[in-house]
Amino acid sequence: MQSGWFEIFFLAMLAGFIGLRLYHVLGRRTGHENSSSEKPVADAFRPAGADLGRPNKNARKEVEAPVSLDVPADIAPEVRPGLEDILRADRGFVAERFLAGAQGAYAMVLEAFWKGDEAALAELVSDEMLLNFRAALDARKTAGERVENRLIHVDRAQIVGAHMNGSMAEVTVRFDAEIVSVTRDAEGRVIAGDPASSVETHDLWTFSHHVGSNDPSWLLIATDEEE
Numbered sequence: 001m002q003s004g005w006f007e008i009f010f011l012a013m014l015a016g017f018i019g020l021r022l023y024h025v026l027g028r029r030t031g032h033e034n035s036s037s038e039k040p041v042a043d044a045f046r047p048a049g050a051d052l053g054r055p056n057k058n059a060r061k062e063v064e065a066p067v068s069l070d071v072p073a074d075i076a077p078e079v080r081p082g083l084e085d086i087l088r089a090d091r092g093f094v095a096e097r098f099l100a101g102a103q104g105a106y107a108m109v110l111e112a113f114w115k116g117d118e119a120a121l122a123e124l125v126s127d128e129m130l131l132n133f134r135a136a137l138d139a140r141k142t143a144g145e146r147v148e149n150r151l152i153h154v155d156r157a158q159i160v161g162a163h164m165n166g167s168m169a170e171v172t173v174r175f176d177a178e179i180v181s182v183t184r185d186a187e188g189r190v191i192a193g194d195p196a197s198s199v200e201t202h203d204l205w206t207f208s209h210h211v212g213s214n215d216p217s218w219l220l221i222a223t224d225e226e227e
Contacts, residue, residue, distance in 0.1 A: 074158055075095070075158075075159055076160070079159060079160065079161060079162055082161065082162035082163040083159070083162045083171075085162075085163065085164045086162055086163075086164060086171070086211075089164055089167070089169060089211040090169060090209075090211040092216075093169070095159060098159075098171065098218075099157050099158075099159065099173065101218065102157060102171075102173045102205070102207060102218070103154055103157045103175070105124055105207070105218070105220065106154065106157070106173075106177075106203075106205065107151055107154070108120070108124055109121065109124050109125065109220055110149070110151055110179075111151070112124065113133055113136075113137070114147050114148075114149045116137050116140070116141075118130070118133070118134060118137065121133050124219065124220060125219055125220040125221075126208065126219045126220065126221045128221070129219075129220055129221060129222070129223070143185075144185060144186030145183055145184065145185055145191070146183070146184050147181075147182065147183050147184075148180075148182040148183075148184065148195065149179060149180060149181050149182065149193075150179065150180040151177060151178075151179055152177075152178040152179060152180060152198050153177065153178055154175055154176070154177045155176040155177060155178065155200075156174075156175070156176040157173055157174070157175050157176075158173065158174045159171055159172070159173055160172050160173065160174045160204065161206070164211075165208075167210055167211055167212055168208050168209070168210055168211070169208065169209045169210075169211050170206055170207070170208045170221070171206070171218075172204055172205070172206040172207075172222075173204070173205055173206075173207065174203070174204055174226065175201070175202070175203045175204075175205065176200070176201075176202055177200070177201050177203070178198045178199070178200055178201075179198060179199055179201050180193070180195065180197070180198045180199075181193040181198075181199055182194065182195045201225070202225065202226040203223065203224070203225055203226070204223070204224040204225065204226060205220055205222070205223050206220070206221050206222040206223075207219065207220055207221065208221045
């Protein structure tokens with residue numbers, strides 16, 4: 001009988017030891033771990049070479065280490081911290097490449113709006129912005145007006161603002177452009193602008209991107225103008 005109790009006691013100690021080892025190897029499971037669909041978010045913050053099966057004692061130090069960000073020379077010092085925050089969340093972010101894409105999006109959004117192409121706009125702007133564009137297009141249609149605008153060229157595209165809003169990266173770009181702006185009424189008469197001359201425009205557009213998304217595209221979420 002004593003031998004039987006001894007064996008039970010020994011097995012209980014062995015089970016406890018194995019359980020303790022599994023706890024240290026796998027870490028505490030709370031039921032709120034990232035699912036497979038959240039993996040890109042985890043990857044964005046994961047230090048290189050981290051052992052996923054064990055808690056990384058140096059993870060916080062590595063994530064918070066200063067990031068060397070190669071940005072265009074005309075980026076204002078106050079904008080740099082926001083860009084560095086974005087880089088920490090999305091190591092694939094490159095300011096120059098973003099600016100090239102933003103400049104392309106600027107032209108595409110303008111062309112789609114001028115043509116009244118809501119389907120094209122839906123692929124480039126947020127739902128809220130789409131509602132704003134749609135309201136303007138409806139007002140234009142009701143008035144019987146049409147626009148004959150043309151983007152001559154973009155003189156300059158410059159990042160003037162950047163920050164993380166939760167898991168959303170938001171970057172504001174100032175576009176200095178030259179545009180021919182003409183509006184005609186239902187009879188074809190010019191009621192605004194001049195088809196023979198261009199005007200300078202200074203727009204502030206804010207683009208947003210979810211850093212955990214597999215979709216690399218950025219959407220336009222806000223527009224403003226500078227005199």
